[in-house]
Amino acid sequence: MVLSDFRFAFHKIAFRSRTHHELYASLFFPENSVGRCVDVEGSIHHDYAVQIPETYEHYSLRLMGSCRGFILLINFVNGTHFVVWNPTTGFHTTVSYPSALLRGDMYRPHQLWAGFGYDKSSDDYLVVTGWRDPCKTSEVKSRWEFFSVRNNSWKEIETGGFRSNYLITCNSGVFYNGAIHWLAVRSNGEGGRVILAFDLEGKNLSIFSLPRGLHRNGTPMLKLFGGYLGISYMSWQTWRNELWVLKEYKVESTWTKLDNDIPFDDTFNPMCLTKSNECIGMSNINMLAKFGKKGKLLESKVIKCDGHIIMIMFEKTLLTLPRNKREDDH
Template sequence: MEIENNKKRKTKNHDEVVTLPPELIEKILLPLPLKSLIRFRCVSKQWFSMISDSHFTKSHFDLASNTNDNMLLYFPPDKSVARCVDVEGSIHHDYAVQIPETYEHYSLRVMGSCRGFILLINCVNGTHFVVWNPTTGFHATVSYPSPLLRGDMYRPHQLWVGIGYDKSSDDYLVVAGWRDPFKTSKHRWDFFSVRNNCWKEIETRGFHSNFLITCNSGVFYNGAIHWLAVRTDGEGGRVIVAFDLEGKNLSILSLPPVLHGGGTPMLKLFGGYLGISYMSWQTWRNELWVLKEYKVESTWTKLNNYIPLDDTFTPMCLTKSNECVGRRNINMLTKFGERGKLLESKVIECDSHIIMTMFEKTLLTLPRNKREDDH
């Protein structure tokens, strides 16, 4: 009798665990780190559905916005997989990620990243953009805004693209600008709304097209997408062209004056700020500048403590521990501490045309568009 009662108590306790209300399970799962959630998606269909739900992933992202891991992704030539590196840990611990797009040698391009999504394009025979979350493998295609951009019509510096998130409408936008192939002085800008599933032309009245975009890939920061450009109105000098996703308008930001006397800069995020890295012609080494207060040009600040005295090093990011990770001597991935102290170095499979990008590790999904909701 006692054995039978113990069995009943065990069965009852087991049933109580299994029948926990979904709301309580969600509260238990939400504070957990992303690595645990990825594993827990395999527990059951119910947990997989819950953890993959857009409401859950958005709530988890908002809770972990300051602790999300920064990941470095690089694409070896002619491979079907990319390599992913957690820069907050050891750069030696990388792993393979399946690429959702078939591409030929050097034809794949990364056009931007935002909240865990990476925007890809096949610039040779492509017919669409690919929005991809490397963490979950989720991907979706976005058609080109114009037939003129397909096939052989694509040329470097004729198309500049970026992806961003509009918090006011909970929507992701793919923004594309290009020069008219028949009127090279004329620019056209369009944006694609994931939620509305359509392209719309951006009104550029009052915004002069007296610049040439020199960086095709846009950098999302502070609710806007940014591209590097050169003025063509006789004044010369480099500037940043910014598209505000909520206001749907274009503006120009100035760069530090010293950058006008150096090599071609690269626009990236460094330590949570919009930043520039470039080769100084005076010191023949890369320098870092960050914009401490957005749109206040006087707050451009030079960061020297993290860059080694090495003209072959190209910085990619600053970690949460103020370490600098980047590429060195073409085929080396390296991490430096303060004052340029070498911490780690790793040989990677690449060449001079290697593609590298940074992204946040998230479980986010794209919002459902209106066409899907209608069904």
């Protein structure tokens, strides 16, 4: 068995044997291109350093998603490519932006959204991106493309008419259940927020609703909580940070509010739940915190950094990306 086969087999066994994978929180300091990683099941005071594979200045680093141990990065200010990176092994590779995005006045990297996911039907990894397509009419249109690692090429996604009327409100996509998800709103402001999903096997877009219990004056964020697609929500009505999970995928009646209510802090960003249902997150005062049930603060740590901190969850893995067809031909 070659090394790559062993790594893939190890990853499959690990996925079958655990409900929760080895999750790590990565805290990134864009100004010096260094990150810190924390095992969420251990103490948040125990961390280690990782070197980001490229230099990012003036807070230009953006984390666009993670999947099976890989993190998708971009240079938010003046980049022309994505970076797919495995923090565990240090492996990384670049994916150039779609040619349509780089053409003329369409090049606006700060207006794009993206995500990274795995299509098990073809054993392929996809970078999915979209952006607002500038046009001379008053109608708002979006353009979507996906990059296949195996085929080493971009392909446009047929969005359908009504889906072009939704505007993505978060740049980073969340991979879950074979699809990448973003929060979106109707371009005309009617109908409230929805979740827009791109299915990697079917190569199609769909939408479904957020929990009905969310109040309009809050700010939802899309996450993964305890193995489910979830929403963290800052409610100005209950004065709590609420966590919701979708117990049955795309069945909107199964949205369930968890009992992890965290004391109100409009700067706190919940990131994940541990095996013991403890919530780990970050506030904009550079404090990493872990809360137990009923919002009890278990531990906290001030992160010393001159600039702002961005954060993402990833799984520790030895996987590498599959070889593309061009490499196989040689």
